[in-house]
Amino acid sequence: MDQILNSFERKFGNWAIPGLIRYLAIIFFGTFLMGAAKPEIVMALDFDFEKIKAGEYWRLFSFILAPKAVAMGSFSAIWAFFGMMLLFIFSDSLEYQWGVFRTNLFVLWGFLSTLAANLIMALVFESSPPMSGIYLGASILFAFATYNPRFTLMLFFVIPCPIWIIAAFTGLIMGLSCLGSAEIAVFTIVALSNYLIVAIPMRFMQARGERSSFKRRRKFKSMAYSRERTPFHICSACGANDVTHPEKEFRVSHDGNDYCLEHLPK
Structure with a gap:
């Protein structure tokens, strides 16, 4: 996989957008504010296969910005703002781990896989899952937590909580929703394929490389120590x-x- 990605990066690396997740986070936040003011705006962006067939083709792209459930509580804007800032952190971390090009590919795959999942739901199951737009954000959360499990958030500004717990809780909710519906299970697996097929294997390869590097360093230090003690x-x-x-x-x-x-x- 590394060789394939390196080949793609040599050919298309100049097209990569630094800070892509940051830009998406700003757009998510702006869409949230618009939806809070006028919910019909969000509904006009969401995935609706019948309306797409009728000519509203922008929904094929805009759905990723407009989940069907938009919180409207008094502190919604504050939480949305902190969500945007978290995505900034996730963006910088993933670009540090993978590089700009591979992070862009991960996001693009996440968008295309969620679009494919929506089309499968519409064409095969003749239904549409709720909140399909959140799956890209969930895949970014899972990827960040996989590489930075000890990163700690202060829930309600007082309770320290490692990010892996938040990611695990999110994954548990998604997993439970899959148990009651084969349609949702198919949708979830396809929508999160960027994480399942890319992020997890890449993390295992990195961990294997880190273990190998650690063994080499330990062997070198042992040999150096032995030479010093001879x-x-x-x-x-x-x-x-x-x-x-x-x-x-x-x-x-x-x-x-x-x-x-x-x-x-x-």
Whole structure:
């Protein structure tokens, strides 16, 4: 996989957009604010296969920005803002781990896989899942948590919570929704294929490389330590050497052997 990705990066790397997830986060936040003011705007962006067939083709792209359920509580804008800032952190971290090009591919795959999942639901099951737009964000969350499980958030500004717990809880909710519906199970697997097929294998490969590198470093240090501890002079009479008895002085006798001064032949 690395060779294929490297080949693609050499050919198309100039097309990559640094900070792509950041830009998406800003658009998500703007869409949320518009939806809070006028819910019909969000409904005009959401995936609706019948309306797409009627000519509203922009829904094939805009659905990713407009989940069907938009919170309208008094603190909604604050939580949405913090969500945007979290995506900024996720963006910088993934680009550090993968590079800009591979992060762009991950996002593009996530969009296309969610679009494919929506089309499968419409054409095969003749239905549409709720909140299909959140799956791209969920895949980004899962990828970040996979690489940075110890990253800690302060829930309600007082409760420290590692990001892996939040990701696991999100995955548990999605998994439970799959148990009651084969349609949702198919949709979820397809929509999250960018995480399942790309992020997880890449993390395993990285972990394997880290273990191999750690073993090499440990072996090198062990060899260096061994070299440092190998005595240069060993007394042929008493066995003392310059490592175990650094205070002694050693000489080479006429017979070619090393001796400490105490046992040096006259």
